[in-house]
Amino acid sequence: MRFSGKTVLITGAATGIGRAAALAFAAEGAAVAIGDVDPRAAETVDLIVRGGARAQLIPTDVSDGDQVRALVAQCVETFGRLDCAFNNAGILPDTARLHEVERSDFERVMAIDVGGVFHAMQAEIRHMLGHGGGAIVNTASVAGVIADPGMSAYVAAKHAVVGLTKAAAIEYARDNIRVNAIAPGLVATPMTRRWLDDPAFREAFFAASPIGRAAEPEEIVGTVLHLCSDAASFTNGQIAVLDGGQTAH
Numbered sequence: 179m180r181f182s183g184k185t186v187l188i189t190g191a192a193t194g195i196g197r198a199a200a201l202a203f204a205a206e207g208a209a210v211a212i213g214d215v216d217p218r219a220a221e222t223v224d225l226i227v228r229g230g231a232r233a234q235l236i237p238t239d240v241s242d243g244d245q246v247r248a249l250v251a252q253c254v255e256t257f258g259r260l261d262c263a264f265n266n267a268g269i270l271p272d273t274a275r276l277h278e279v280e281r282s283d284f285e286r287v288m289a290i291d292v293g294g295v296f297h298a299m300q301a302e303i304r305h306m307l308g309h310g311g312g313a314i315v316n317t318a319s320v321a322g323v324i325a326d327p328g329m330s331a332y333v334a335a336k337h338a339v340v341g342l343t344k345a346a347a348i349e350y351a352r353d354n355i356r357v358n359a360i361a362p363g364l365v366a367t368p369m370t371r372r373w374l375d376d377p378a379f380r381e382a383f384f385a386a387s388p389i390g391r392a393a394e395p396e397e398i399v400g401t402v403l404h405l406c407s408d409a410a411s412f413t414n415g416q417i418a419v420l421d422g423g424q425t426a427h
Contacts, residue, residue: 182207185257190267192216194367198395204231211253213238240294250301262406265298266317273328291335311354313406318359347415363421389422
């Protein structure tokens with residue numbers, strides 16, 4: 179029960195990694211506040227409450243700074259504190275070569291995948307500065323470490339998340355606020371289903387992958403919980419690449 183008596187805020191917990199993380203934090207004693215626009219996040223809250231833990235859904239568009247500030251305020255008002263944050267909300271655009279990407283699509287990815295992390299960190303850090311510190315984990319991607327064709331907007335956004343993570347980590351380390359990120363490879367979630375249901379993609383990707391499969395969300399969240407725990411008290415500004423060896427060669 180590493181998180182007994184603590185509160186964690188998670189953005190993007192309707193499905194996939196976010197939902198798995200919410201359930202895992204709750205199982206270890208945390209109260210969980212969820213910010214999401216996806217109505218399936220209510221199912222995540224229901225699963226947590228039925229398991230005997232506390233949770234609340236606060237509808238939030240992370241691209242809107244005012245809504246994110248209200249999310250943090252509501253989290254603190256409901257649970258009395260904010261100890262950890264997992265800024266996970268994001269979207270995965272359709273693949274397209276850079277010269278074919280619509281400006282509106284690029285701007286939407288940046289507003290949610292980068293702006294959402296920026297707004298969340300600002301609001302979370304402002305609270306943590308006056309309350310003894312805390313731990314923040316952002317969801318980047320292997321696309322924040324390397325690049326793949328047809329994903330220029332997503333690659334740009336996730337590289338920006340890596341940069342924001344490192345910048346915040348060195349700015350607030352002496353305020354007892356640690357900021358790290360995870361960089362998952364291909365994970366089997368509703369967001370990636372269109373790829374995994376494509377036989378040609380599956381064959382090509384798994385043939386090139388050292389581990390030969392996609393991860394399950396539960397295989398990713400252990401690192402998130404570790405980075406938020408006291409066991410990671412000296413881990414700051416790091417990007418935990420969780421890709422089954424994809425970037426190792």
